[in-house]
Amino acid sequence: MIVRIMGEGQVRLDASHLTELNKLDDDLLAEMERGDEPGFRRTLDALLEEVRRRGAPLPDDALHPSDLILPSPDATLEEVRAMLSDEGLIPG
Numbered sequence: 001m002i003v004r005i006m007g008e009g010q011v012r013l014d015a016s017h018l019t020e021l022n023k024l025d026d027d028l029l030a031e032m033e034r035g036d037e038p039g040f041r042r043t044l045d046a047l048l049e050e051v052r053r054r055g056a057p058l059p060d061d062a063l064h065p066s067d068l069i070l071p072s073p074d075a076t077l078e079e080v081r082a083m084l085s086d087e088g089l090i091p092g
Contacts, residue, residue, distance in 0.1 A: 008072070024043055
């Protein structure tokens with residue numbers, strides 16, 4: 001699957017990692033609902049780092065349709081809230 005991190009580019013990520021990413025996504029959603037800005041920041045950073053660590057970066061000139069689009073590392077809680085569907089960033 002192809003994951004885009006806004007402002008960074010795309011990575012190819014094996015779908016077998018979705019379980020781990022969904023756990024972080026669930027945590028992120030709960031922190032957003034509580035308005036927990038420090039928790040939100042920690043979890044967003046952890047989610048993006050997990051995608052970077054497990055994914056293989058695609059060349060900048062490669063343009064593939066993205067299966068998932070994640071916010072940039074500096075996105076605010078409100079910006080991410082606007083991006084979310086009812087299922088979170090990573091549909092289960």
